[in-house]
Amino acid sequence: MTAAVISGRAIGWRVGGAQILDDVTLDVGAGELLGIIGPNGAGKSSLVNILSGVTRPTTGTVHLAGDDVTRRSATRRARLGLSRSFQTSALFDGLTAGENVHLAVQASGSAPFSPFRTARPRRTPDAGEGVEALLHRVRIRGRGATLARDLSHGDRRKLELAMALASNPKALLLDEPMAGVSAEDVDGLTEIIGEVRDSGVAVAMVEHHMHVVLGLADRVAVLHHGQLLATGSPRAVTHDERVQQAYLGEAL
Numbered sequence: 583m584t585a586a587v588i589s590g591r592a593i594g595w596r597v598g599g600a601q602i603l604d605d606v607t608l609d610v611g612a613g614e615l616l617g618i619i620g621p622n623g624a625g626k627s628s629l630v631n632i633l634s635g636v637t638r639p640t641t642g643t644v645h646l647a648g649d650d651v652t653r654r655s656a657t658r659r660a661r662l663g664l665s666r667s668f669q670t671s672a673l674f675d676g677l678t679a680g681e682n683v684h685l686a687v688q689a690s691g692s693a694p695f696s697p698f699r700t701a702r703p704r705r706t707p708d709a710g711e712g713v714e715a716l717l718h719r720v721r722i723r724g725r726g727a728t729l730a731r732d733l734s735h736g737d738r739r740k741l742e743l744a745m746a747l748a749s750n751p752k753a754l755l756l757d758e759p760m761a762g763v764s765a766e767d768v769d770g771l772t773e774i775i776g777e778v779r780d781s782g783v784a785v786a787m788v789e790h791h792m793h794v795v796l797g798l799a800d801r802v803a804v805l806h807h808g809q810l811l812a813t814g815s816p817r818a819v820t821h822d823e824r825v826q827q828a829y830l831g832e833a834l
């Protein structure tokens with residue numbers, strides 16, 4: 583078996599007297615997509631926050647490509663090849679799609695970067711090529727000159743993906759990348775995320791669209807009340823009685 587790119591070991595997170603996550607262990611390998619599912623409040627976003635370095639776990643460790651990054655900041659983890667998208671949009675609405683991606687490309691470079699220093703991103707030819715390729719990769723090449731605020735919801739989510747890919751990550755964490763998008767855009771995003779996985783990136787994805795997760799994921803981790811209820815192939819977890827109990831009354 584190849585070494586895990588993202589590895590969480592015995593992760594626990596306690597806050598305000600509540601045990602939000604308890605002894606969660608998971609691995610994601612290169613070119614693998616792990617779907618993270620679970621009922622509302624199960625701890626999925628908390629887990630993504632811990633893996634990405636937004637939150638520090640109370641117990642347990644996080645490794646990235648073999649390096650212990652448990653005490654490393656989100657920024658440091660990003661430099662080491664971990665990228666993520668957020669549940670809420672992190673776009674600059676007053677900039678075009680191309681400019682948003684340009685900022686992400688610049689931010690992923692070695693030069694110190696602040697989006698607040700200049701009103702418009704500096705133009706560099708190599709970044710320009712990267713922008714085109716990224717917009718193409720997420721199927722919105724024709725929208726490069728459109729202001730982010732004028733994009734459809736589905737195209738905004740694609741733009742967020744392009745920005746998350748700007749650093750050429752080896753690991754990608756996606757927190758509900760398809761939240762609120764149309765059925766047509768769900769199909770488009772599913773295809774794009776599948777291609778990202780097939781290009782060798784380790785992808786961990788929280789997603790409520792169950793048919794998407796079960797269709798796309800190589801393995802699925804099911805969280806319930808902060809604990810890992812089951813991990814396995816989509817088929818195995820959907821047939822797991824404990825998982826069915828956790829989802830009682832919901833379609834699985």
Ligand SMILES: Nc1ncnc2c1ncn2[C@@H]1O[C@H](COP(=O)(O)OP(=O)(O)OP(=O)(O)O)[C@@H](O)[C@H]1O
Nearest residue numbers: 597598600602620621622623624625626627628629
């Ligand atoms: N900073 C915090 N302080 C206290 N409780 C928190 C904090 N963050 C999350 N929680 C609680 O932890 C639990 C898990 O939240 P989390 O958002 O991780 O769940 P989730 O599985 O992502 O839920 P959803 O599917 O609704 O997005 C919830 O009960 C939530 O209220």
